[in-house]
Amino acid sequence: MNRDQKGRAVKRQDFKGWVRRSATLAAFLGYVIWHPATAAAHQQPSLDGVWKLVPSITKLVPAGGGDIPFSAQGRTDYQENRASAAKGNFDFDQTKSTCSSPGLPRLMLIPDRFRIFQRERIVTMMFEWNSQLRQIDMRGGPEERPPADSMNGVSYGRWEGDALVVKSLGFLPGKLLDGVLPSSESLELHERIRLKDKNTLDDQVTITDPVNFTRPWKAILTYKRQADEQFPQDLCLDRKKAGQPVLPR
Amino acid sequence: MVLLAQIAFAQPVAPGGVGPGPGPGAPPSKAGGPPPGPPPTPQSPDLPIFGAGGGRVLFGVQSEKDVIHNLMPPLPADTPKPSADPRNLEGSWAHDQPMIARVEWDAYGNDVPFTAEGRAIRDRRVKSSYVDKRPNSNASGECKPPGQPWLFGLYYPFQIYQTKTEVDVVFAMDHAVWPIHLGPGHDTSGRRQYMGDSVGRWDGDTLVVETTNFKRGLWIDVDGTPASKDARLEFRIRKISYPNPQLEIVTTVYDPKMYTAPWSFVRTFAWRPDKLIFDEYNCESQASQGGANDFGLIPDPDDQQ
Numbered sequence: 099m100n101r102d103q104k105g106r107a108v109k110r111q112d113f114k115g116w117v118r119r120s121a122t123l124a125a126f127l128g129y130v131i132w133h134p135a136t137a138a139a140h141q142q143p144s145l146d147g148v149w150k151l152v153p154s155i156t157k158l159v160p161a162g163g164g165d166i167p168f169s170a171q172g173r174t175d176y177q178e179n180r181a182s183a184a185k186g187n188f189d190f191d192q193t194k195s196t197c198s199s200p201g202l203p204r205l206m207l208i209p210d211r212f213r214i215f216q217r218e219r220i221v222t223m224m225f226e227w228n229s230q231l232r233q234i235d236m237r238g239g240p241e242e243r244p245p246a247d248s249m250n251g252v253s254y255g256r257w258e259g260d261a262l263v264v265k266s267l268g269f270l271p272g273k274l275l276d277g278v279l280p281s282s283e284s285l286e287l288h289e290r291i292r293l294k295d296k297n298t299l300d301d302q303v304t305i306t307d308p309v310n311f312t313r314p315w316k317a318i319l320t321y322k323r324q325a326d327e328q329f330p331q332d333l334c335l336d337r338k339k340a341g342q343p344v345l346p347r
Numbered sequence: 348m349v350l351l352a353q354i355a356f357a358q359p360v361a362p363g364g365v366g367p368g369p370g371p372g373a374p375p376s377k378a379g380g381p382p383p384g385p386p387p388t389p390q391s392p393d394l395p396i397f398g399a400g401g402g403r404v405l406f407g408v409q410s411e412k413d414v415i416h417n418l419m420p421p422l423p424a425d426t427p428k429p430s431a432d433p434r435n436l437e438g439s440w441a442h443d444q445p446m447i448a449r450v451e452w453d454a455y456g457n458d459v460p461f462t463a464e465g466r467a468i469r470d471r472r473v474k475s476s477y478v479d480k481r482p483n484s485n486a487s488g489e490c491k492p493p494g495q496p497w498l499f500g501l502y503y504p505f506q507i508y509q510t511k512t513e514v515d516v517v518f519a520m521d522h523a524v525w526p527i528h529l530g531p532g533h534d535t536s537g538r539r540q541y542m543g544d545s546v547g548r549w550d551g552d553t554l555v556v557e558t559t560n561f562k563r564g565l566w567i568d569v570d571g572t573p574a575s576k577d578a579r580l581e582f583r584i585r586k587i588s589y590p591n592p593q594l595e596i597v598t599t600v601y602d603p604k605m606y607t608a609p610w611s612f613v614r615t616f617a618w619r620p621d622k623l624i625f626d627e628y629n630c631e632s633q634a635s636q637g638g639a640n641d642f643g644l645i646p647d648p649d650d651q652q
Contacts, residue, residue, distance in 0.1 A: 146510075196635035199627065213515075215508040217437070219427065220623050222508065224517060228631075229492070229524045231517060233624050248627035328513055328526050331540040333491060335634055 142257050143293045145214045145221070149321035154209035158276045158317040161302070166279070172310030175280035183278060191274060194344050197228065197334035201249030201273040202266055203287055203303050203317075205230060210332075210346050211324050221255055221262065227346065228334040234264055244268040247283060261292040275305065282309035297323040400598075400612020402451035405569065411445035418502055419443060419617055427620045429592045433552035436514070436586065440594045441504040443617035449473065449570035453610040454597065465573055465605030468649045472571030475645070484644035485566045490634035492523035492541035494565035495558065495580065496598060499614050501569075504622035514547055514554065519625035527556050534560060539576065553585040564652040567600070575652045578602035592618035604652070 160166060168176060179190050192198040200208065210226040223232040234255040241254040251268035266287040275281050288304040299321040306314040338344050404411050419441060429438050449469075453459060461469065476482040487493035498505070503520035516525040527547040534544040543558040558580045565574040574580070579601040587595045594616040601609045 192632060197631040198635075199629045199631070215515075219620070222506070222517070224508075224515065224524065229522050231522055231524075231625070235624050237623070246626075249629055250627055252624065326510070326512070328528055329524075330538070331492065331524070331526070331542055333541065335490060335631060338635070 143260055145216045145262065145291070145293065145299065148211050148213050148324040148326055149299050150211045150324050151207060151209050151319060152322040153320075155207065155319075156277055158203070158207070158279060158303075158305075161316045161318045167312045167315055169308070169310055169312050172280055172307075175310065176278060179274070179278040179280065191277065192272070193274070194277075197338055197344055199228075199230060199249040201269060202232070202251060202253070203289075203305070203319075204274055204276055205232060205250065206301060206303070206319055207276055208345065211329065213329070224329075226329040226332055228332055234262075241265055241267075247271075249273055251285075251287075258290075261290045264289040264291065280310050281307055284309050288314075294320070299323070400447065400450055400452070400454050400614065402447045402568070403449040403570070404445050405448040408445050414502065415443060415445070419619060422619075422621065429586065429618050433586055434549060434554075435509065436507045436554065436584065436594065437509055439504050439506050439619045439622040440616035441619045441622055442499060442502050442614060443593070444615055446500055446502065447568055447612075450568050450572050450612055454613050455611075457610070459572070460607040460610055462603075462605055462607055465602075468573045468605070468652070469571055471649075472566075472573075472647070476570065481643065481645050483571065483647035483650075485571070485647060485650065486541060486563060487521055487566075488644045490521065490630035492521055494542065494561065494574070495525060495582065496565060496567040496574070497569075498523055498525075499596060499598075499616070500567075503628075504619055504625065505616075506623075506625075514556075519622075519628055521630065522628050527554075533557075543580070550583075553583050556582040556584065558582065563650050571647075573605050573649065573652065574600055574602050575604040577604065587615070594618070 158166075166172075166176075182188070182190050188194040193200045193204070199205070205225065208225065208227045212223050212225040212232075215222040215224070217236075219235075219237050221234040221236060223234075225231070232250060232253065234253040236255045238256065239254075244252045247268050247270045249270055251266045253264050253266040255262055255264045257263070264287070266289070267285070269281065269283060269285045271281075271283040273281055275285075285305070285307040288306070290300075290302040292300055294300045301319040301321070302316060303319060304314050304316045305311065334344055406414075429435075450459060472483050485493055485497070487497060492498075498518045498520055501520060503518060505516055505518040508515045508517065512529050514527040514529065516527070518524070523542065525542050525545065527545040529547050531546070533546055538544070539560045539562040541562045543562075544560040545556050545558040547554055547556040549555070559578070561574075561576040561578065564576050565578065566572065567574055581599040581601070583597040583599075585595055587593050595613065596616070597611055597613050599609050599611040600606060
């Protein structure tokens with residue numbers, strides 16, 4: 099009896115111990131997994147790597163089709179830009195005429211590669227084209243318009259699940275959204291950047307500019323992961339001087 | 348570009364191509380590795396900074412210190428700290444010494460060992476700026492990457508990013524990028540680039556980078572101390588703390604065309620996590636529309652040396 103009881107008791111104690119240990123482990127893992135900070139970290143995939151717009155596109159088009167909701171002013175400027183481009187006159191295009199920064203979102207359309215460095219307080223995009231830089235402020239401060247407008251404006255980012263949500267504002271007037279679409283200083287961009295799969299990055303860009311468009315509209319840019327290689331140093335001004343294309347085709 | 352023009356025209360001091368020898372504040376000459384500790388404090392605000400790669404200060408030591416203080420006020424106590432890993436150099440940094448406009452002495456207080464040609468080029472550029480009032484243009488004046496010494500010499504911040512195979516230094520000024528390959532050998536394709544071709548390796552906790560194959564000659568400082576495009580520069584980069592976190596870069600210039608012997612200078616950089624987001628540096632528009640000429644800068648006859 100003692101032997102049996104002892105033997106069974108030992109087995110029961112082992113089983114109870116196993117249950118207790120398992121419950122403790124499960125509770126600990128649950129805490130770790132569902133703790134807000136850990137959960138957030140788990141939901142933040144690494145966007146690090148080298149990316150390239152695929153397929154290469156030069157024009158922003160509304161996601162899902164349809165027309166761009168031009169305002170009267172926007173349509174007039176758009177048509178003038180197209181007419182000017184058709185004549186080979188790109189004075190309206192600071193990037194083609196001077197190698198100026200394309201600004202956003204056009205920088206995201208350039209079909210050369212860019213590298214993402216994702217860090218806790220900043221996400222930096224280092225572009226192969228003319229060594230351009232885009233910085234997304236992840237510090238969680240107020241999303242204020244900067245004291246001075248610029249081509250890239252300022253970008254404030256935060257994580258929503260697995261999506262990097264970015265608001266950009268503070269843009270100079272007179273720059274282009276792509277090769278012909280006008281934009282104003284009222285422009286605001288809202289992006290949702292997320293990994294579609296480990297080798298595909300989606301950027302859903304919502305464009306709000308009441309001067310040029312009657313309502314916000316959305317375009318989707320898709321990037322494919324590239325080999326992790328060092329970029330050659332590119333200088334647009336040298337290419338322009340040599341009569342080579344300012345922008346890659 | 349604007350800065351270069353301002354520097355060139357605002358210089359109030361008398362012309363002169365050759366500076367004095369080491370002064371009373373110069374540290375003793377010695378050979379071997381980099382000098383320990385931070386650069387010496389100047390003895391007088393009226394004197395140039397001696398030793399440690401010192402030389403003439405553009406607007407006076409106190410004026411430069413005021414600029415630094417305005418650009419880099421004390422950081423709050425809760426400011427993020429750099430990584431404790433000595434091999435992790437990531438973060439934002441900015442030059443925290445008074446800017447040396449014309450380097451006269453190496454890291455040990457010795458005269459910069461110019462060749463006749465190197466000295467003639469430097470003196471001609473100084474004369475062009477301060478006597479003729481027709482300063483020469485350099486790469487930065489043309490919105491092109493001007494090379495590491497120039498970029499590290501001014502006060503614009505830069506950031507370092509690291510991967511397993513690469514270290515990238517991203518500068519606010521000229522939106523220049525310095526890619527460093529952590530690998531065994533230089534580019535053998537014959538390609539020359541404005542920032543050169545850089546290979547890095549770790550020597551203890553110091554990142555040692557060798558850079559060569561420049562596309563054009565460099566200006567080591569704003570008065571035009573030259574390095575030829577065939578120069579080889581060695582950078583020894585490490586984190587130090589005197590008493591705040593700093594980055595120290597000892598640059599050694601190997602350039603038989605311009606110098607009779609290798610020589611070194613030291614620069615330090617403050618940890619500045621507040622310089623996370625750079626002001627946009629979109630110099631191309633100006634460069635395409637008159638550019639350096641609009642600022643009164645004239646082409647440098649020696650920039651292809």
